[in-house]
Amino acid sequence: MAVEVANESEISVDEHALAGVCRYVLGELDVSPLAELSVLCVDVDYMASLHERWMGEKGPTDVLAFPMDELDTARPDDPDPGPALLGDVVLCPAVAVRQARAAGHSMGDELLLLATHGVLHLLGYDHMEPDEEKEMFGLQTTLLDGWRSTPRDPVTGEPTASGESGPR
Known part of the structure; x- marks a missing residue:
């Protein structure tokens, strides 16, 4: 599974862990190994602009998910599976820092949670009800x-x- 992580924020993040947790989630949910997604870490101002543009809400949020292809193209039981671009998960490490402090865990743990949350949204999960x-x-x-x-x-x-x- 191809997971591309780009950090455009001013805060250092563990890109390998973010990619790894996304691959793990996709694998556990039987998404085709040909599926691709990107994870983008952005600063507060950019996240606030995305949040207002796409959700109609002011201020930054922690995670946004932007699905691309139809989910059935990423199913492993598809008779003719091809590459599927699942979409983009956008994270805001600065918001994650504040949330991590409030929750009593590390920013890294918060980003793993947010990445997992974003991938689930890309796969059609929601929490409105x-x-x-x-x-x-x-x-x-x-x-x-x-x-x-x-x-x-x-x-x-x-x-x-x-x-x-370790090595063998």
């Missing part, structure tokens, strides 16, 4: 718990196939 919220946030928690418990190569950060970490 109570039952949708319960489903989406429950899945988000399950996916993040799975991501955190998966053994990783200490150099690449990629999951190890055998559960062992």
Whole structure:
């Protein structure tokens, strides 16, 4: 799965971890390995302009998701799967810093949560209704718990196939 991460914000982020959690979520949800998505980290002003333009709300937000292709082109059971551009997840690290402090965890953990949240939106999940919220946030928690418990190569950060970490 191709996940492109670009950091255009003034705050340093772990691009490998963001790409990794997105690949993990897509894999766990059986999205075609030919699917692609981009993650863009932006500053407060740019996020505020996106938020107002697309959501009609003033001020910056933490994450926005912009879907591209139809979801059925990314399904693994498609008889003729081709590359599918899922869309863009836009994150605002400056907002993530504030939210992380309030939640009592690191900015890195907050960005992983927000990236997971954005990918779920690209895949059609929403939280406008109570039952949708319960489903989406429950899945988000399950996916993040799975991501955190998966053994990783200490150099690449990629999951190890055998559960062992380090070179062989």
